[in-house]
Amino acid sequence: MQTVTTIADLRRQVSLRRQSGARIALVPTMGNLHAGHLQLLEAAKQHADRVVVSIFVNPLQFGDASGGDFERYPRTFEADRQKLVESGADLLFFPSQEEMYPAGVENVTRVEVPGISDILCGVSRPGHFVGVATVVTKFFNMVQPDVAVFGEKDYQQLLVIRRVTAELCFPIEVFGVPTVREAGGLAMSSRNQYLSAEERQRAAALYRTLQAAKERLISGEGDIAAIESDAEKILNEAGFCPEYFTVCRADDLQPATVADTALVILAAAWLGEARLIDNIQFQR
Numbered sequence: 001m002q003t004v005t006t007i008a009d010l011r012r013q014v015s016l017r018r019q020s021g022a023r024i025a026l027v028p029t030m031g032n033l034h035a036g037h038l039q040l041l042e043a044a045k046q047h048a049d050r051v052v053v054s055i056f057v058n059p060l061q062f063g064d065a066s067g068g069d070f071e072r073y074p075r076t077f078e079a080d081r082q083k084l085v086e087s088g089a090d091l092l093f094f095p096s097q098e099e100m101y102p103a104g105v106e107n108v109t110r111v112e113v114p115g116i117s118d119i120l121c122g123v124s125r126p127g128h129f130v131g132v133a134t135v136v137t138k139f140f141n142m143v144q145p146d147v148a149v150f151g152e153k154d155y156q157q158l159l160v161i162r163r164v165t166a167e168l169c170f171p172i173e174v175f176g177v178p179t180v181r182e183a184g185g186l187a188m189s190s191r192n193q194y195l196s197a198e199e200r201q202r203a204a205a206l207y208r209t210l211q212a213a214k215e216r217l218i219s220g221e222g223d224i225a226a227i228e229s230d231a232e233k234i235l236n237e238a239g240f241c242p243e244y245f246t247v248c249r250a251d252d253l254q255p256a257t258v259a260d261t262a263l264v265i266l267a268a269a270w271l272g273e274a275r276l277i278d279n280i281q282f283q284r
């Protein structure tokens with residue numbers, strides 16, 4: 001696996017691969033790779049001949065309200081590189097902040113997806129999805145992949161990226177990959193390492209609460225507001241500070257009504273120092 005740090009080298013290497021007719025997949029990451037990321041890589045290998053992975057902790061998506069989240073985000077380059085070699089990635093792009101934002105983060109041209117970026121996680125993290133949409137657009141333009149792969153754990157992010165892809169006319173197929181979970185059900189995330197051993201056990205309650213709400217909806221209960229508020233109560237009792245627990249339409253994240261059938265329940269909740277997000281999608 002080759003590692004490049006400049007956009008010029010990235011373009012050169014991608015174009016060499018393309019000349020031999022290879023179909024290119026892109027897996028953008030912020031590093032600190034775990035089994036969830038490696039699953040993205042597996043999916044990428046199924047849809048393409050060569051897999052380009054980027055590792056870049058993107059300052060633009062953290063924002064002023066992140067309370068030092070950008071600075072403390074785990075940076076584990078050597079371990080990540082090794083995992084990518086073992087998993088069959090072909091090219092690693094590891095740019096500096098100056099390479100990505102030569103005029104500075106403040107001055108960069110931004111990509112905004114209105115509406116969907118301002119709800120749910122967008123409420124407590126203003127500007128977050130502008131940061132995501134902007135950096136993903138830059139990666140799409142740099143690599144021009146045939147396919148790009150993202151995790152469904154960040155469900156709102158995935159919908160934002162699907163809209164960027166469609167509305168900015170990128171000829172890229174975007175794949176979402178189901179969330180990889182620990183044995184108790186906790187969704188794998190780089191932020192899980194902010195949990196103590198005891199909190200990690202307790203954190204599994206988030207997924208259990210999502211599953212319980214799903215069961216109630218599938219069994220035909222129609223009082224969605226009661227299901228949501230019961231879930232928040234359970235999370236509070238389990239020691240979480242919930243930001244939201246909400247039943248939405250799966251395609252546009254608008255509040256679900258009893259008439260909707262394609263649903264996603266999304267939750268964000270703090271447990272100690274960790275802000276956890278999770279979701280569950282289903283038809284009823």
Ligand code: PAF
Binds near residue numbers: 157
């Ligand atoms: O999901 C992530 O790791 C990041 O938001 C992404 C898509 C790599 C953009 O920085």
